[in-house]
Amino acid sequence: MKPEISKEFINLEKLFQDKNPKLYRLIPTFVFKYLRRVIHQDEINANLYEFRDLHGIDFIKAVLNRFGVIIHSKDLKNLPATGRYIIVSNHPLGGLDGMALMQEIGKVRTDFLFPVNDLLMNLPNLKxxxxxxxxxxxxxxxxxxxxxxxxxxxxxxxxxxGLVSRKQGKEIIDLEWKKTFLSKAIQYQRDIIPVHISGQNTNFFYNLANWRKKLGIKANIEMLYLVDEMFKQKDKTITITFGTPIPIKVFDKRYSNNQWAKLLKEHVYKLGSGDESVFKYITN
Structure with a gap:
């Protein structure tokens, strides 16, 4: 079978040429050179080509091994081998956290899917x-x-x-948890498994995000640096803590779905700090 990935699978200039020729002609060569370095185009292409025949969990294992990332799981036993669950987690890193989570879940079950930005569907190894x-x-x-x-x-x-965690005050914490996951979980009667993932990006990433907001710039320009941030995670340890499953019936009319989503987010961070192993709103 002919591999889907070439040695130049990612080509920034060609992408701009194809998507926006007018903009492409306006961008100086030195800007493209800088962008190629920021997104680690050559390194990404080399790894994608080397692992071109690996797919799914096998590809994830190869990438995490290449980055030297150590995954430490706590209470993986809380993940049942069968059943209709939705796992909800904080999003601290922007790449390796999702892969680490999938690798650990893959030890228990392989029948899972991850809703992602449709741009990631361009990665044949993971789609x-x-x-x-x-x-x-x-x-x-x-x-x-x-x-x-x-x-x-x-x-x-x-x-x-939906977005990577940001620095709020002195804490690295997720932005607002949108209620969609909970509304859908209630609609389709899926119990919820809360998960906390450790990790943080560099101060450069968070400071850029904060300055961007202060300047009134709506575009999340800091996202451009997420690949660079991923390369700065080499040889680090990611701890993943699996919480006790929460029956969907817990999320009743005591609170709105927005309020429940906020309470669940708080529980996930308490899970990570070891302060709370069971969602305190569960009633017998």
């Missing part, structure tokens, strides 16, 4: 583990696939914040 979410428009086909997946028996993985 079998993903379902696309179009954040920049409406795609009827993707919405139907999203709903069908919730209705299925497949395990779902979910980052409710």
């Amino acid at each position: 079998q583990l993903f379902i696309p979410i179009n954040k920049h428009g409406s795609n009827t086909e993707n919405i139907q696939l999203f709903n069908d997946t919730f209705a299925s028996d497949i395990l779902l993985l979910y980052f409710p914040a």
Whole structure:
């Protein structure tokens, strides 16, 4: 079978040429050179080509091994081998955290899918583990696939914040957890497994995000540096803590779905600090 990945799978200049020729002609050569370095184009292409025949969990293991990342799991026993669950987690890093989570879950079950930005569907090695979410428009086909997946028996993985954690005050913490995951979990009767993932990006990333907001710039320009941040995670340890499953009936009319999402987010961080192993709103 002919490999889907060439030695120059990612080509920034060609991408701009194809998507926006007018903008491409306006961008100086030195800017492209800088961008290639920031996204580690040569290194990414070399790794993608080397691992071109690996897919799914095998590809993830190879990448994490290449980065020298050590994964430490706590209470993986809380993940049942069967059942219709949705795993919800904080999103501290922007790449390796998701891969680390999938690797650990893969030790227990392989029937899982991860809703991701539809741009990630361009990675042939991982697309079998993903379902696309179009954040920049409406795609009827993707919405139907999203709903069908919730209705299925497949395990779902979910980052409710949708974006990488930011620095708020002195804490590295997720932005608001959107209620979509909870509304869908209630609709399709999926119990929830809370998970905390350790890790943080560099101060450069957080400071850039804060200055961008102070200057009133709406575009998340700090996201451009997420690949560079990923390369700075080499040889680090990621700790993943699996919480006790929460029956979906817990999320009743005591609070709105937005309030429940906020309480669940708080529980995930207490899970990570060891302060709370069981969601305190569970009633007998």
